[in-house]
Amino acid sequence: MVFEIHKQHKLCDQLEERAYEWVVHDIEQAFNVEAGENEYGYDEDIISVLNEDNIITIETYLESDEWIEGYCRSALNGIVDRWYEENEVARTW
Numbered sequence: 001m002v003f004e005i006h007k008q009h010k011l012c013d014q015l016e017e018r019a020y021e022w023v024v025h026d027i028e029q030a031f032n033v034e035a036g037e038n039e040y041g042y043d044e045d046i047i048s049v050l051n052e053d054n055i056i057t058i059e060t061y062l063e064s065d066e067w068i069e070g071y072c073r074s075a076l077n078g079i080v081d082r083w084y085e086e087n088e089v090a091r092t093w
Contacts, residue, residue, distance in 0.1 A: 019071035023079070027058070047083040055083050 024046045028034050031054050035044040058080055062073065 015071055016074065020075040023072050023075045045082070047079060047086055050083055052089060055080055
């Protein structure tokens with residue numbers, strides 16, 4: 001029998017979800033915002049409370065020389081990308 005790690009994709013999904021929650025918490029703290037819940041009781045997406053200045057600040061951080069863990073970088077890039085898609089604002093870069 002050959003050794004094998006099963007369901008690695010599920011682990012990856014959990015790590016991505018945890019990283020997203022982690023960066024959302026720091027975003028809420030840094031910009032003094034909170035996504036809250038929608039009218040149906042579901043959590044709102046963080047992009048609903050961010051403005052262009054917040055996004056530019058996050059982009060500046062992503063472009064800096066700071067070390068950013070891969071899952072956190074992915075979560076931040078996803079937030080920035082979704083914000084631009086939702087708000088139909090041209091990127092500055």
